[in-house]
Amino acid sequence: MLTYELTSRDLEDVRFAVSPAAETVLSLRALQDPGRFPLQLPWIRAVQPLLEALDWSVLRWLVNDTMGSPDFLTPRPTSPLTQIADELDLIGSVDRETFERQLVAVNGEVPAELAGPDGATKVVDALREYWQAAIAPYWNRMRTLLTADISYRGHVVTQRGTGVMLNELGPAISYGDGLLRVDRVSDISRTESVDGRGLVLQPTLFGPHAVIPMDVGAEPILGYPPRGQATLWSVVDPPSRRDLAQLIGTARARILELLTHPRTTTDVAAELKVTPSAVSQQLQLLRRTGLVEPQRTGKQVLYKPTQLAALLTGTESD
Template identity: 45%
Template sequence: MEPARTGGARTVGGQTRGGLIQYELAGMDVADVRFAVSPLTELTLSLRTFRDPGRYPVHLPWLQRTEGARAALDLPVLRALTNDVLWTPDYLTPRPYSPLTRIADELAAIESVPVPRLADDLRAVHPGDLPAALRGDLGTVRARIATALREYWNTCFEPWWPRMRAVLQADVVHRGQVMSAYGMASMFADLSERVRLVDGVVRVRLGSDARFRRATTGEGLTLVPTLFSRGATTPISPDEPPVIMYGARGVGTLWETEPERSPKALAGLVGATRAGLLTVLATPASSTELAGRLGVTTSAVNQHLRALRDAGLLASARHGRSVLYLRSELGDALVTGVASSRSGVRHTGAPAG
């Protein structure tokens, strides 16, 4: 029997049986669609990399850097929170309500999850016998899970979270720009090949055989980017809040530390670091993310960003407590113009004589 509660995380990796979830937007109102980020969801979904690291090759550098720290964690519990098809307990992937959700608030909530809910979610992931680490008094199990996840966060996530959060927030900004420029249908189509907006109804195709249609009136539809999911998924129970989790853009750059190559002519004009910044800022990013990618300090990056912005080569926008930067039209023209001139093509499109 299909579990009553089967959150988005658990639908990934299931059998392909042609499920279809449909969310009716209230008059296609933009206000009915919101973006949010959940640190706990990222923490939980990252446990998939423990069981099947080859499925997530982009995260191998992070797994290597945190190998020593993971060895000291409560690995029996952490490994028990996924199964062979990479499902995870629903209560550990809650619906977030803000792009700035705090991990402390989410961890506090799971410490007090009702025991019947805990039992249902664990049994849904492990319908046969529970792993040994999840057996016994459920109150004790609940506390052990919360402690294990908190220690996992402190040692393996917190040092890297600014970089992770920057990628997630940049994705949210990008989706907003797509929606503003091309409309909601284009934004939904850009999330995943599984997602489409047709006549005011968001359609999500899943690997399970779940099918239902419900309105989002009064609740809205929450879109949650994640670093540890390659497709898009959603709860397969109509009783769950309307949520779509989807793979964030830019994950491939998450663990890069080497400066990206930029045209030598551009580096000669503005310097190697600023040329690198202009090259990578074809998509939005924060100074913290850029510092990690280019291998320089955040304070140094901020100085270069201010200079490029003052020269009109970058635009910036505040997103919560972060400032995201993006190449301006002038910056685009400079980067593409230099590249064209180096390849022997004039701006007019005529061959160089």
């Protein structure tokens, strides 16, 4: 068990974040022991044919038999908008002492494949290939669920308080009297003070109960299981153009197709050869249903698809 001691000031500084790197690394757990991750079995089956070509001489050392991973592989994210490229840069810049010490803590040794000055570079290269093959094609769907959970937790904080929100994170997590207890994560119990460092809460699909740092005294972070995982893979493939048109209408589906980059109402109208007012009506409906969002640049208002729209259309983004 890990127990975080939280002052009232610490409670005010609780933050949420999403980490593409953490989902990438932690997903290796599900491939290693699928029986512990029944909700992710559709994803496991989908990526199995792609795994043979990856560098398992490196990847096999990133998660041990007890589901432990070196902390440097999951740098503490700073926002729900963290990008995989930035996190891979952080992983690649880990100092040699930390790199070797944490590998020994997880594997009992520094694997021969990762010995030498280029060990971190090998890890980054292997993770980048694994991300592209197994995570990137599904990242829009995964990120949408993770950010939706963060939104829900924010509403709980606003309406019922941070303490209630912490108590509802999962069966292995409980809060009371300034103590946040995380069970089912370690055979050895420890208590650590957050002490103004800020606690980051990170929803993850590959907990399955909770995820904590291995290093004693590491920056406070807690991975917890998000809501809605049971329906995450209920639709395996994105809808076809015809399906999407039947769902939201031909005109609005065509507008979403054109928004490959932020565009103005006038731009879209010219492309479709209709009046700007006609496009404006459709864009306002798409905005109200959460499929597009405006962004102002000077005097212009540009429209771009939301993550929900990307999920519907099957488009990819980092």
